[in-house]
Amino acid sequence: MLKEYQPTIELLPFNARIQSFPYNELKFGTSLGEGAFGKVYQSHWNNNKIAIKVLKRNGFHNEGAKKSFISEVHALGSIQHINLVHLLGYCIKGSKHMLVYEYMSNSSLDKWLEEDNLLDWDRRLCIIMGVAQGLAHLHKCNPIIVHLDIKPQNILLDQDHTPKLADFGLAKILDGKDEDVMRLASTSTPGTIGYMAPEIQEKKQASAKSDVYSFGVLLMKLLNGSPFILNGNEVRIHKFIQWARKVHVEENGFQQIFNVVINNSISGFDDTEAKSFLEISLQCIKKDPNQRPGIQEVLQHFEGLNKKKGIQYIPTSIPVYFNILSKRFVSAFKLK
Template sequence: MGNCWSLQSGSPSGIPNSNNAHDPNNQSGSIQFSSGFSNAKLIQNGNSTSLGRSSHSGGTSRLFSNKFSTGNNTSSSLWSSDNSQASRLRDEEEFPNGQILDAANLRVFTFAELRAATKNFRTDSVLGEGGFGTVFQGLIKDTAASARGKELTIAIKKLNSESKQGIAEWQSEVNFLGRLSHPNLVKLLGFGREDSELFLVYEFMHRGSLDNHLFGRGSTVRPLSWDTRLKVMIGAARGLNFLHSLEKKIIYRDFKPSNILLDEAYTAKLSDFGLAKTGPSYDHSHVSTQVVGTHGYAAPEYIATGHLYVKSDVYGFGIVLMEMLTGKRIGDIKHLCEKKSLQDWLKLNLLNRGKMRMNMDVKLEGKYPPNLASKVAQLTLKCIQVEPKVRPSMKEVVETLEQIEAANEKPADNRKKTNHSRAVQLHGQPDGG
């Protein structure tokens, strides 16, 4: 949601025609999209610039087939006229390992409702600008039975009328997030359409983006502690792993700090599914598509060939790990590399104990366990390997980070035991007595 600009090449498929859009007053209605649409994106976000365009034929296809399943959950279609089960699932505590809802549970907001929520889209309610358009903070009445009458803080994306990219993103967000529920994916609450104006409505993320915490400045920016960084890394990894573990895998394709949002408890949630794409079928290792994404985070094989692998996301995750360790944007790290590869720079500066302290984020103030930071650096090196097949899966990444977190929690317990032992010894009692 940070500052960025967008340039569109090509023309994505048009807005769904009025025959497919339900009456805006129908709060439980559904909407049907065409099975293919294109994504075209050139974004500069901070020091990163995205690249490429997408053809019509290479667009994101319908997410779910007629019989899409994960585990014991099957779906007959993406959209259903009966949203009752989805409503119950959304109102209940989320499934910790994620869930595909049998029906999209999205509220159709009227323009009047969104205008009232933002006090006519006042400038002081603006949260940020993106390729899609402007993001506003708003307040609406909570429709959940347990909180009826209370106000709910929301984030509203309003399509820039001049942005063609936003139409495709609007469709992709609704198609993907409408039925995917996971603790580490941002909740899409609903959408709206008023003539040529398109809206997306999300849960509000109180801590903003990871990008702001890592690279932002000012009194409102709170540096992230080592423990919090570990929590954010694990949450983001779990979100990606969920997408990769579905029967019909989803490649996120634009993993970067500005797309990782944090709630009040610093739980990481992936946002912006405008470039997400269904992965290759069982008999293929990759999908071929025009290159879109953000420079620095896009995997080298994707940039060079247009071949998109599930493990292309793993590369992007490794780049973000590097940024979280160093506190530097990938563009700045590449500048420091001079003629070295990223892998060589990492080995020399983060896996070398003598140089690690000089290259870790100064905002950590040296408050991190060097042995565990080294383990994260080792994982980073595996993720950013040039060959996709030698990178770990996101499942392996999650498991490694969870092991590091478990080891991170032990020193505090050990210190308590050590202090207790010393106190006992001072009183003349044997250790452990």
């Protein structure tokens, strides 16, 4: 093991459920995708499918790969939740640095949003509630973990379409309360344009509310699915968000945004729920972080929706909660 990573591994608690994988026993199969700092392959271990992320270690990517490795091991090495991808372990062989994860058979959310009819309404709601639960768990950790790159590409779906937050390469640790702000390096702009909170771009600052902003954009994307169209032209997400913020304060502004965002052709569409979720999204994307709700407030709203549907709310720290949701959405989970 390289000495530069030893402190990160030693900081993990004794109950950390990750292991060091021997390189000569890892078998690389089909490529599942590629990000800024690494490529992911399908593999097998003890007759079980796994995913291996091979980090880039050359030139421009060298420092980024190192930080990605440390961030992911530190963030996922000692916590587990039904809505966080499970880090099984790592492998370091010379200049090769790998992270080993559970295999997610239904790929990432962005693949499903490319076709409007692949995700019906109930399935979308189940996904967004799962993402919120995962974020809430991160924000309740001590110290707090902020993801800083919430987007459809980083939401993975397992065989039951359970959503799991993935790619913690940009994650940061806050040593204080959830309202605390972390100053970022002057050259650091973690996140993805469109989903990145404005305070990160403009002030080089990040907090748990930065994740809430990204969650709001993700929620809006799930309500729509297709590219956003303004005046007959497709616009990028960040341009649309700027328009929505401006219009929202105008008379009849909410209805204008509703008419553009909401895709009522989604199977099982519910107009009342759509309005409720859109209002949550608009609160989350406010420019001032102090005006955004905390993710726990968002979950309280979801709890109210569940009760109206006749679903008993149980925190997802208890696995039975997802079993209840699974029964509620069992027909939605089956591909047509």
